[in-house]
Amino acid sequence: MVAQLVMRRFPHLALALFASSLVPAQALVNPTAQSSSLVAIVTDPSLNRDSCGSARWGSRLLWTCRDSGLVSSGAQVTFFSSSASYSSLYANDTPVLSPVLAVQPTDLAYPSAYLLSGDNDDTSFYPVLLDECGTNQAGACGNGTRYAIWPNAPPLVVSSDSELELTAYTWIKRAVIAANLSSLVADPATSLYKLTGNDTQSALPSVAVVAEAFWVQGEFSYGNYGGLVVNSTAYLYAVSSAFKISLARVAVGSIEDRAAYEYYGTDGWVALASPPLVDDTTYHISAGAGGGQGTFYYAPEMGYVWLGQPGDSVDNAFYVALAPAPHGPWTDATLALTVPNGDGAGFGAYSMQAHPGISAGERVVYVTYTQHTTGLYETPMYRIEWA
Numbered sequence: 001m002v003a004q005l006v007m008r009r010f011p012h013l014a015l016a017l018f019a020s021s022l023v024p025a026q027a028l029v030n031p032t033a034q035s036s037s038l039v040a041i042v043t044d045p046s047l048n049r050d051s052c053g054s055a056r057w058g059s060r061l062l063w064t065c066r067d068s069g070l071v072s073s074g075a076q077v078t079f080f081s082s083s084a085s086y087s088s089l090y091a092n093d094t095p096v097l098s099p100v101l102a103v104q105p106t107d108l109a110y111p112s113a114y115l116l117s118g119d120n121d122d123t124s125f126y127p128v129l130l131d132e133c134g135t136n137q138a139g140a141c142g143n144g145t146r147y148a149i150w151p152n153a154p155p156l157v158v159s160s161d162s163e164l165e166l167t168a169y170t171w172i173k174r175a176v177i178a179a180n181l182s183s184l185v186a187d188p189a190t191s192l193y194k195l196t197g198n199d200t201q202s203a204l205p206s207v208a209v210v211a212e213a214f215w216v217q218g219e220f221s222y223g224n225y226g227g228l229v230v231n232s233t234a235y236l237y238a239v240s241s242a243f244k245i246s247l248a249r250v251a252v253g254s255i256e257d258r259a260a261y262e263y264y265g266t267d268g269w270v271a272l273a274s275p276p277l278v279d280d281t282t283y284h285i286s287a288g289a290g291g292g293q294g295t296f297y298y299a300p301e302m303g304y305v306w307l308g309q310p311g312d313s314v315d316n317a318f319y320v321a322l323a324p325a326p327h328g329p330w331t332d333a334t335l336a337l338t339v340p341n342g343d344g345a346g347f348g349a350y351s352m353q354a355h356p357g358i359s360a361g362e363r364v365v366y367v368t369y370t371q372h373t374t375g376l377y378e379t380p381m382y383r384i385e386w387a
Helices: 002-009 011-018
Strands: 033-043 047-049 052-057 060-065 068-072 083-087 113-115 146-148 166-173 175-177 190-197 206-215 227-230 233-239 245-251 262-265 268-271 294-299 303-308 317-323 334-338 349-354 364-373 376-378 380-386
Touching: 033 334, 047 376, 052 166, 052 349, 052 364, 166 206, 227 294, 303 349, 334 380
Parallel strands: 033 113, 294 349
Antiparallel strands: 033 380, 047 068, 052 060, 060 083, 146 175, 166 190, 190 206, 227 233, 233 245, 245 262, 262 268, 294 303, 303 317, 317 334, 349 364, 364 376, 364 380
C-alpha cells in the first residue's frame, strides 16, 4: 500500500524506490503504441521558446527551454538563451489543460493548451557568463559567433521533499557556434549549474554556477545528454560530437565532486584519476538510437527506457529502446510514433522529449517535440498508450 501511494503521488521517485524490479534482459521487447493522440500545445503565450523539457518539481513540473524571447503582436521582440516555467498537475498527476487561447498557429488544430507560467525577467534562466560574451543574454559575440548556452536535458532533481528545499543540477556545454549553427569546438567544456527552490514559490528556482568547466574540453559531458536517479545514485549520460555515448554514476550527495564519479567501461564500473576523453572507446556504450536527443527514464513495467529521436537526424519520429540496467544491454530502438513536421527549412521536428513526471498509468507516457514553423516554435504534446 505504501509503495502504491508513493508511486501515485511521486512517480519520479519510482527510480529510487523500485529500481530492483527489473525484468531479465532476454525478456525485454520494445513496446508498440496501442494508441496515440495530440493532447495540447505546451505554451506560455508571452514567449517564443525552443526545445523544452520537463522534470518533476514537487507537485508540479519545472520546464527548461533553449533560445527564448518575449512575443508582441505575433513576433519575437527579445532574445535570451534559455528560459524556465512551471506547469500544473491534478492530484492524480495528469496535466491541467486549458482551452486554446488564440487562433490556431498551424493546421495541427490543437484541442487544448498546457499553460506554462513563471517570470523570466527577460533574462537567461541559466546565466550567460562574462567570458561567454555575457554582456548580452544571447551570448552573442562581436565576430558573428555566439555561446549557445543551451540546456540539452531537463534538470536532474536529486531531492524531492516539496515541503522543504528542492535541489536539481544541469550540465550545459559551453558551445560556441557560427551563424549556420555549426560548432566551432567539437567537444567543449561543460558547466555545472545548481537549482534550488521549493514547491510553493511562484518565483522560478534560483540558479548558481558550481563550476564553469566541470567537464573540460575533450571530456565526455556527463549529464548533458540526460540522467536519472536510482537508489540515491545519479546515472549521467553523455554523447560526443561523433555521437558516441558514455555513462557515469555518482552519489547524489557528491555530484559537485569530480573525484567521486565512476565510469562504465569494458571492465564494468571503475574510478579514474581523470574522466574519459570522448575518443576512448573503452567507455563507449550503446544506448538509445545512436545519440539522438531524447529522455532516459525508468518505468516499473518495462525497465529502463529511452524515448527520442534517432542520432544525427531531424526525423519527425519517436523511437523507443529498453534496458534492464542504466548501462544496458539496450535493445535496438524501434519506431514508436510519427508526428507532423513544421515548415522550418531543414528543422521541421526535433528535440523529442518524454515527460515521465506526468503520470497517467504505468503504460502511458506524454511526449513533446519542437515543431519549427516560419519564424516561431511550437511544442505539441502527445499521449502514448503502450500496447
